[in-house]
Amino acid sequence: MTALAIQTNQLTKRFGAFTAVDRLDLSVEQGTVVSLLGPNGAGKTTTVRMLATLLRPDAGRARVGGHDVVTESEQVRRLISLTGQFAALDKNLTARENLVLMARLRGRSRSAARKIADELIERFDAGAFADRLVKSLSGGERRRIDLAAGLIDRPYVLVLDEPTTGLDPRSRQVVWATMRELVTDGVTLLLTTQYLEEADALADRVVLIDRGTEVASGTPAQLKTQVGQQRVDVVAADGEAFERLTGALDGSFDITPLPEHRMVSVAAPDEVADLARVADTVEEAGIAVDEIALRRPTLDDAFLALTGHAPQTEEAQEQEVAA
Amino acid sequence: MSALAARPASPRRGGSPVGFVRDTVLLTARSLRAIPRVPERLLDVTIQPIVFILLFLYVFGSAIHIPGISYANYMFPGIIGQSLAFGVIGAGVATSNDMTEGVIDRFRSMPISRLSIISGQVMGQFCEQVVGMVIVIGLGLALGWNPHLTPGHAIELAALLVFGMLAFTWMGVLFGMLVRSSDAMQGLGFIVIFPLTFLAGTFVPIAGMAAVPRAIAQWDPISALVAAVRQLTEGYHATGSWQLAHPTVAMALWCLVIIAVCAPLALWRFNRKLAS
Numbered sequence: 035m036t037a038l039a040i041q042t043n044q045l046t047k048r049f050g051a052f053t054a055v056d057r058l059d060l061s062v063e064q065g066t067v068v069s070l071l072g073p074n075g076a077g078k079t080t081t082v083r084m085l086a087t088l089l090r091p092d093a094g095r096a097r098v099g100g101h102d103v104v105t106e107s108e109q110v111r112r113l114i115s116l117t118g119q120f121a122a123l124d125k126n127l128t129a130r131e132n133l134v135l136m137a138r139l140r141g142r143s144r145s146a147a148r149k150i151a152d153e154l155i156e157r158f159d160a161g162a163f164a165d166r167l168v169k170s171l172s173g174g175e176r177r178r179i180d181l182a183a184g185l186i187d188r189p190y191v192l193v194l195d196e197p198t199t200g201l202d203p204r205s206r207q208v209v210w211a212t213m214r215e216l217v218t219d220g221v222t223l224l225l226t227t228q229y230l231e232e233a234d235a236l237a238d239r240v241v242l243i244d245r246g247t248e249v250a251s252g253t254p255a256q257l258k259t260q261v262g263q264q265r266v267d268v269v270a271a272d273g274e275a276f277e278r279l280t281g282a283l284d285g286s287f288d289i290t291p292l293p294e295h296r297m298v299s300v301a302a303p304d305e306v307a308d309l310a311r312v313a314d315t316v317e318e319a320g321i322a323v324d325e326i327a328l329r330r331p332t333l334d335d336a337f338l339a340l341t342g343h344a345p346q347t348e349e350a351q352e353q354e355v356a357a
Numbered sequence: 358m359s360a361l362a363a364r365p366a367s368p369r370r371g372g373s374p375v376g377f378v379r380d381t382v383l384l385t386a387r388s389l390r391a392i393p394r395v396p397e398r399l400l401d402v403t404i405q406p407i408v409f410i411l412l413f414l415y416v417f418g419s420a421i422h423i424p425g426i427s428y429a430n431y432m433f434p435g436i437i438g439q440s441l442a443f444g445v446i447g448a449g450v451a452t453s454n455d456m457t458e459g460v461i462d463r464f465r466s467m468p469i470s471r472l473s474i475i476s477g478q479v480m481g482q483f484c485e486q487v488v489g490m491v492i493v494i495g496l497g498l499a500l501g502w503n504p505h506l507t508p509g510h511a512i513e514l515a516a517l518l519v520f521g522m523l524a525f526t527w528m529g530v531l532f533g534m535l536v537r538s539s540d541a542m543q544g545l546g547f548i549v550i551f552p553l554t555f556l557a558g559t560f561v562p563i564a565g566m567a568a569v570p571r572a573i574a575q576w577d578p579i580s581a582l583v584a585a586v587r588q589l590t591e592g593y594h595a596t597g598s599w600q601l602a603h604p605t606v607a608m609a610l611w612c613l614v615i616i617a618v619c620a621p622l623a624l625w626r627f628n629r630k631l632a633s
Contacts, residue, residue: 088465118462124458125458135387
């Protein structure tokens with residue numbers, strides 16, 4: 035049996051009446067990349083904060099590298115490195131001073147700390163802004179330094195909470211390249227994301243979570259097969275047309291209405307033949323539509339099929355972070 | 358190829374006394390770097406004493422006559438006590454702001470002693486208070502304060518002030534962790550600490566106060582501090598309660614009690630705060 039880097043057992047966290055994480059069982063094997071995928075408020079951030087010993091679980095257990103996050107938090111903190119959604123840096127220090135401070139707090143001598151900071155600045159392509167105060171840096175620049183600060187020691191488990199949310203394309207490229215390199219090095223990576231393409235591109239296994247609990251898990255390919263091969267998406271011209279469209283297609287097809295996009299997504303196991311049948315139905319009913327398209331399934335579809343609602347893709351922050 | 362892969366894990370384990378001192382020094386240095394970069398913070402600890410010096414020296418002072426002592430020499434020990442007490446507010450406001458910074462999460466998730474995070478905060482605040490106090494004392498000396506100090510008394514005074522600032526900073530750091538926001542800390546400071554700095558023989562003698570404020574003032578720790586400073590600089594003896602008759606001893610005891618109560622509570626609160 036492969037060793038588990040992370041294992042949670044009925045892990046639960048409540049904020050007042052709101053249950054953020056609800057009896058979550060999660061296991062991450064050593065040396066793999068697991069993505070926690072879910073909409074805002076699904077409990078992703080709460081989960082990783084409990085793993086990083088920043089939040090105390092209300093029930094259940096969590097182990098990192100075999101150590102309990104509550105009773106052996108010291109050991110856990112030595113193994114795990116968390117990079118959160120908000121840059122965890124001192125804004126009154128420069129980027130370089132932050133890295134040197136974090137390295138020194140991890141027990142390095144002054145000269146060793148400087149050397150590590152230099153290496154990380156180079157790796158994260160941060161030379162141009164390394165000596166500016168963090169408070170004057172852009173979000174993408176801060177995030178790069180934040181990630182760098184998480185890599186001062188090569189962590190046993192690296193947890194990245196929405197690492198590319200809000201990043202510019204260049205920063206995102208730097209982050210992705212670093213993640214791939216770390217994975218090659220054998221680091222265990224737990225990644226939360228709202229970007230489905232990110233989970234698809236990086237993860238060995240995806241765990242879909244919704245309302246604090248796992249709704250499905252598997253490789254990206256497995257999840258896609260759970261929702262059939264292809265789909266036909268029909269976008270109605272207006273709200274009234276959307277209502278009629280839903281009525282016309284319901285019954286004959288396996289449909290998923292998405293009112294916020296005025297779209298009806300139709301399972302299309304027969305692919306082009308289904309596209310033709312959907313198009314015929316729409317035309318016979320005389321419904322005004324903007325678009326009818328056959329497309330390959332995405333993790334969005336998996337999410338939709340398994341939770342009954344669409345994942346949110348806005349860059350809003352998870353509400354429980356404020357707690 | 359990878360620099361990351363080549364690097365060994367942390368050479369040191371957290372939790373040892375040496376590690377605690379080292380982390381505290383590093384975190385204190387971090388706080389001190391902010392002073393020149395955020396000069397407003399220093400303004401916070403100096404502006405109020407300056408306003409009160411000017412107000413009492415040039416506005417109210419002319420109407421206050423205290424037998425056997427010039428008003429400047431009577432008032433400046435009061436100003437020192439008041440500045441020290443305002444340090445509670447300053448440290449509280451700064452702490453409630455600092456604790457919401459993301460960097461605290463980073464420290465908490467690192468293998469360092471959590472007490473060192475708080476003591477780094479306390480030492481950083483304490484150093485700001487010291488700088489503020491030096492400015493206030495310097496201004497006092499320039500504006501006519503003429504303390505009569507023997508070298509022995511000067512050392513005793515410095516030790517008392519350092520001890521007092523340390524204790525009051527601990528108190529401020531604890532308050533800063535208990536309040537919901539820095540605004541709440543400002544409110545608490547204005548409603549509780551601000552009046553207590555006046556009920557302390559700071560600007561007028563306690564003996565002349567009405568019964569209720571006099572009773573409070575006789576046991577206000579700031580009274581002990583002010584009386585101690587006055588006794589050391591002027592040989593001026595206050596009376597009215599045990600602590601006023603023995604102000605140096607009383608102040609030292611107050612400081613011990615404050616630290617003994619506030620430090621463990623602050624650590625407990627720090628461990629709880631984001632964990633709940």
